[in-house]
Amino acid sequence: MIVQKPSTDNPKPRGAFIVFEGVDRCGKTTQVGLLVKHLMTAGLAAMAMNFPDRTTMVGDLINQYLKSKQELDDRSVHLLFSANRWEAVPKLEETLSEGTTIVCDRYAYSGVAFSSSKPNLATELEWCKSCDVGLPAPDAVIFLDITQEQAEKRGGFGDERYEQSDMQKQVRKQFDKLQKEDEADGRVPWHFVNAAQTVDEVQHDINKIVESTISSVQESKKPVGKLWKAEK
DSSP states (O other), rough: OOOOOSSOSSSOOOEEEEEEOOOOOOSHHHHHHHHHHHHHHOOOOOEEEEEEOSSHHHHHHHHHHHTOOOOHHHHHHHHHHHHHTTTTTHHHHHHHHTOOEEEESSSHHHHHHHHTTSGGGTHHHHHHTTTTTTTOOOOOEEEEEHHHHHHTSTTTTSSSTTHHHHHHHHHHHHHHHHHHHHHHTSSEEEEEHHHHHHHHHHHHHHHHHHHHHHHHHHHOOOOBBBBTTOHH
């Protein structure tokens, strides 16, 4: 059980920023919803976010592209995805400061992994990352781990532009690179969860990780970090 401990100098601890990542059809959306419900049942303020956010003007362009209704240059598309995250920063930071935990379905890691998996940007991992340097950093990344074969057996695979086997396999390799870089940096922990388990088993593993993360955030009282930005 997570217990918020108000103090005289900090009556309301900030919320934790939890990011879910993984290849398409690994179960992120389902688990994000279950986690938010679990946290709220435990008496904690929590809300879900997702990227891309298709409700904004930028998000609408992204949606047209993902639905193959619009063709755009690879760099332009990457900048659109990044802009979609940046436009959400004020709301994200305000929500965390008010003590609400944010559970996010995809973030900059997905943006970089997918863009750098395209042939035109295969050697541009650092450029792809540079567009998101300084975004709020998550307190934990939960990677739902599943084989490509298992993902393709799930309903809806292939409905959108990026849901192609070769693309997804390359995306997984790029996720691995990003995880290793974060591991070496030591500021954003990644947690791998076996997404081939039952929904309940996956949820159980996630709940333990998130409860521990929230407790750590509350006890440390550290401000939200900056993604891929060196501390001074």
